[in-house]
Amino acid sequence: MDENGNTIIKTKPRTGARRVLVTGGAGFVGSHLCDALVARGDYVICLDSLFTGSKDNIKHHFGKENFEFIRHDVVEPILLEVDEVYHLACPASPIHYKFNPVKTIKTSVIGTMNMLGLAKRTKAKFLLTSTSEVYGDPLQHPQTETYWGNVNPIGERSCYDEGKRCAETLAFDYYREHRVPIRVARIFNTYGPRMALDDGRVVSNFVSQALTGTPMTVYGDGQQTRSFQYVSDLVAGLMALMDGDDTGPINLGNPGEFTMLELAEKVKEVVNPKAEIVFKENTQDDPSRRKPDISKAMKVLGWEPKIKLEDGLLHMIGDFKTRLGV
Numbered sequence: 001m002d003e004n005g006n007t008i009i010k011t012k013p014r015t016g017a018r019r020v021l022v023t024g025g026a027g028f029v030g031s032h033l034c035d036a037l038v039a040r041g042d043y044v045i046c047l048d049s050l051f052t053g054s055k056d057n058i059k060h061h062f063g064k065e066n067f068e069f070i071r072h073d074v075v076e077p078i079l080l081e082v083d084e085v086y087h088l089a090c091p092a093s094p095i096h097y098k099f100n101p102v103k104t105i106k107t108s109v110i111g112t113m114n115m116l117g118l119a120k121r122t123k124a125k126f127l128l129t130s131t132s133e134v135y136g137d138p139l140q141h142p143q144t145e146t147y148w149g150n151v152n153p154i155g156e157r158s159c160y161d162e163g164k165r166c167a168e169t170l171a172f173d174y175y176r177e178h179r180v181p182i183r184v185a186r187i188f189n190t191y192g193p194r195m196a197l198d199d200g201r202v203v204s205n206f207v208s209q210a211l212t213g214t215p216m217t218v219y220g221d222g223q224q225t226r227s228f229q230y231v232s233d234l235v236a237g238l239m240a241l242m243d244g245d246d247t248g249p250i251n252l253g254n255p256g257e258f259t260m261l262e263l264a265e266k267v268k269e270v271v272n273p274k275a276e277i278v279f280k281e282n283t284q285d286d287p288s289r290r291k292p293d294i295s296k297a298m299k300v301l302g303w304e305p306k307i308k309l310e311d312g313l314l315h316m317i318g319d320f321k322t323r324l325g326v
Contacts, residue, residue, distance in 0.1 A: 017043040017066060019081065021124075023074050023115060024088035026053030028194050029129070029187075032231045033086060033238060034058060038067050045080060048089070049073040051103070052096050057194050074111035082122055084242060087115045088129045090164070094157065094283070095200035101159035108163030109170070116174045116182075127183040127242045128171045130249060132290055133161045134186060142257075142291040145186065145249045168249065175247060183241045188253025188292045191312060192231030193319035203228060206264055207316060210271040211326050220282030222261030227291045229254035230307035230315070240301040253292035254305040270313045 020037050024030040025046030030053065037044045043066045046058055050071060061067040072078055074089045090107045091097040097104040112128065119126035135143045136151030151161045174180040191203035209216045229252070237252040258266070261277075268275045297303045307315075 017041060018083050019043050019045065020084045020086065021045045021047060021080060021082040021115075021118075022086045022088065023047045023111070024053060024090065026050060026055060026058050026069070027088065027092075028057070028192070028196065028199075029190060029231060029234060030086075030088045031057035031194055032192070033088070033235050034061065034067070036235050036239060038064065042066065044068070045070060045082065047072050047074065047078070052091050052093070052196065052199075054196075073107075074114055075106050077114050078118070080118060080122070082118070082124050085115055085119050085124050085126045086129070086238065086242065087112060087127065089115075091160070092131070093196065093199035093201050094160075095198065097160045098156055101156070104159040105163040105166075108160070108167045112167040112170050116170060116180060120174060120178050120180050125181045125183065125242060126171065126174075127185065127238065128167055129238070130164045130168050130184055130186045131160070132186055132188040132251070132253065132292065133157070134165050134168065135287075135290070136161060137287040138289060141289050142255065142293040143251065144293040145251055145296055172247075182247050183244075184248035184250070185238055185241055186249050186251050186253075186292075187234060188251065188290065189226045189228050190231055190234050190253075191228055192316055194231075195316070197320070197323060202226065202260060202263065203267070203313075203316075204320075206267040207271055207313070207320050208324065210267055210275040211317070211320055211324055213272070213275070215276040215278040216264050216268065218260050218264050218277055218279050219286065220260075220279075222264065222279065223259050224282075224286060225257050225259050225289045225291065226263070227254050227257050228263070228309055228312075229305045230312035233305035233307055237297060237301065237303045240303050244301055246300045250297050250300065251292040251294050252297060252303075253294065254309075255292055255294055256309065257291045258309070266309060267313065270310060271317055
């Protein structure tokens, strides 16, 4: 500890290696990002409170000379020496952020301030993973980065929606006032191996239910739409954004659009043709449509998703089977 009570971590990177901090690095997306950065040869510091993340997602890196895990909550300051910060720490599943909404908004606001302060002190590049939820229940379709959104500021999802909107504000204020080199990614629905089995997101729900023979739950009439990108596509987009010169915000998502009922039928086809589909009352403030305009990402980053939904689901099934024991 220093005189202010901040945790000081001393690390020994390989000579010349880029020092990269990944907050939320033991989570679903964060662990895949750590994989790619470690493989590239960066010295990766994975920071996670394990509130929703898991050591199982990163244990294959333990003992590697260019990987380090620190259990720490970004709501508390920490002193590190880094060259880049990928700031992913925040519950991203409705089940998790509705369970502890105050913790969620503290993570988005106070945690982001702490990580921006770290980036300012070390002159590090800073990438914020924001979300398509900043568009709320959009009146524009598809959503472009210039759209300001249609968000309920007092609804049960607002701890996440407004928390991320505030995090974006903080990032751009640090950029304007302190010249911190920021990048802001607005992430659309992402799926793949290592998703939490109980996180309540639609793809993991459908796959788990189909594999276990539980009825697949479609909320509302199933006509609300989403766009789904495979996690490796997202990781490639995040790294391209960090390595580029554009501050963003930049949408990262797959523009292929499916209704929830179409997705359920697709999962049923790929996973379990005998699965039953049932309908339940929809949740509050569930967006009716969600589809990214990725023109900017294609132009600025040369990025677009490559993995088709059917192929991504096949990659995901094996992981879920192992963890579900089916």
